[in-house]
Amino acid sequence: MHLAAVFRTADTDLIWKSNLEGTxxxxxxxxxxxxDARFVMASTAHVSGRSGPHxxxxxxxxxxxQAYPASKVAAERVLRGSGLTWSVLRFPFVYGDGDGHLxxxxxxxxxxxxxxxxxxxxxxxxxIAAAIRLALTGTFDGQIVNIADDAATTLYELVRFVGKDMDASSEPMPDPWYLHVDGSxxxxxxxxxxxxxxxxxxxxGLM
Incomplete structure (x- = not known):
């Protein structure tokens, strides 16, 4: 189960070395x-472009x-061509268990x-744990799978959940599907x- 990654850094060489060469x-x-092992790799849902139609x-x-999603896509391609039994789980914004992400x-x-x-x-x-357990049964073998909860939430609301404020706007929004993934x-x-x-x-109280 490959969960390792580097992304919260401006050091793009380190990102590529860790995420591609490490994989x-x-x-x-x-x-x-x-x-004969089953190789399950965690990737990112942020590989999608800004201007997608859905x-x-x-x-x-x-x-x-950007280096982080680009390095993950490159690692996915290497795994898909490896000859191993594989699956790729693309995770969006991960939070909870006191990690401070939100x-x-x-x-x-x-x-x-x-x-x-x-x-x-x-x-x-x-x-995340539930998806990994499912992947380890072979349910996702040979597939890239988006893992997400049931409701993409506005940034305005997410910020309010942690007691902060974000500038409001009623201007038209460009790229409405950016950061939003299809988990069907x-x-x-x-x-x-x-x-x-x-x-x-x-x-x-699950924060």
Whole structure:
């Protein structure tokens, strides 16, 4: 189960070395030591472009320009051609279990000109574990699968959940599907999030 990644850094060489070369090393080790193993790799839903006509789907052509998603796409391609039994789980914004990710979101947003009505797909740590358990049964073998909860939430609301404010706007929103992924394939394959929305997590004390 390959969960390792580097992304919260400006060091793009480190990102590529960790995310692509690190994956290549793990694949080589698996082929040498356990060629019959099931190789499950965590990737990112942020491989989708800004201007897509629908929520990001697994079948979409992707060509991300930022180092983190680009390195993950490159690693996915290496794994798909490895000859191993594989699956790729693309996770959106992950939060919960006291990790501070949601609380840190306002500071991250200040660096980008996001519209407050932009919806972002999310997934709680509990459901990361559920998706991995399902992948390890072979349900996702040979597939890239988006894993997300049941409701992409606006950035404005996410920021409000942690007691902060974001500049409001009623201007038209460009790129309305950016950061929003289609999780229907995972549902067809049996994945069901136990924490269905960020609001449910907040109200249930699962932060």
């Amino acid at each position: 290549q090393n793990l694949i080589a080790a698996a082929k040498a030591r356990a060629p 929520p990001g789907r697994e079948s979409d052509i992707v060509d991300p320009q 609380e840190a979101l306002p500071s991250h947003l200040r660096a980008f000109a996001f519209h407050p009505a932009q919806r972002m797909s999310t997934v709680h740590h509990i459901d 394939l995972a549902r067809r394959l049996g994945f069901r999030p136990s924490v269905r929305t960020v609001r449910e997590a907040v109200e249930g």
